[in-house]
Amino acid sequence: MSLRDLPTLNAALNAASALLVIAGFLLIRRGHREAHRRAMLLALVCSSLFLASYLLYHAQVGSVRFQGEGAVRPLYFAVLLSHTLLAVLVVPLVAVTLRHALGARFDRHRRIARVTLPIWAYVSATGVLVYFMLYHL
Numbered sequence: 001m002s003l004r005d006l007p008t009l010n011a012a013l014n015a016a017s018a019l020l021v022i023a024g025f026l027l028i029r030r031g032h033r034e035a036h037r038r039a040m041l042l043a044l045v046c047s048s049l050f051l052a053s054y055l056l057y058h059a060q061v062g063s064v065r066f067q068g069e070g071a072v073r074p075l076y077f078a079v080l081l082s083h084t085l086l087a088v089l090v091v092p093l094v095a096v097t098l099r100h101a102l103g104a105r106f107d108r109h110r111r112i113a114r115v116t117l118p119i120w121a122y123v124s125a126t127g128v129l130v131y132f133m134l135y136h137l
Contacts, residue, residue, distance in 0.1 A: 006057040011131035013050035017043045018124035025117055037101070044094065047124065068137045076133045083126040090119045 001009070020043035028036040066076050093116040100109035 003057065003060055006053050007131055007135055010050050010053050010057065011128050013046045013053065014124045014127035014131070017046040017050065018121055018128070020046060021117060021121045021124060025121075040101075043120070043124075044098065047094070047120075050127070064134060066134055068133065072133070072137060076130075076137075079126055079133070080130055083123060083130055086119050087123045087127075090116065090123050094120060 020039050024036050024039035024043060027039055066073065066080075068076055093112065097109060097112045097116045100106070100112060
């Protein structure tokens with residue numbers, strides 16, 4: 001795997017994380033606590049690997065300019081801005097949500113997870129969208 005492959009890897013990790021977060025939500029709604037726990041921990045692993053790979057890539061390459069023109073340009077920047085702001089917010093939210101779950105404080109876990117989960121899913125999904133817009137448009 002080369003440096004050029006990392007954006008695609010990052011998109012795959014984001015996609016996996018988004019799918020696992022959604023699966024975790026569906027599993028807990030159906031009462032499958034252990035499967036929910038496994039799905040969410042795997043989502044955390046995918047997101048953590050994404051972050052490490054993302055930081056490695058951009059430490060080597062720097063920022064990548066969006067080349068799109070026309071109506072897609074403001075759309076890209078709107079998605080990028082919301083994605084970036086929420087990505088910064090989701091890190092401490094995931095940490096607190098995880099801490100409550102691991103401490104078996106499920107009332108607190110459930111309360112904050114209702115905020116964390118949709119933000120995490122959005123950040124992961126829009127990460128894939130940003131990748132496609134940046135590298136394939």
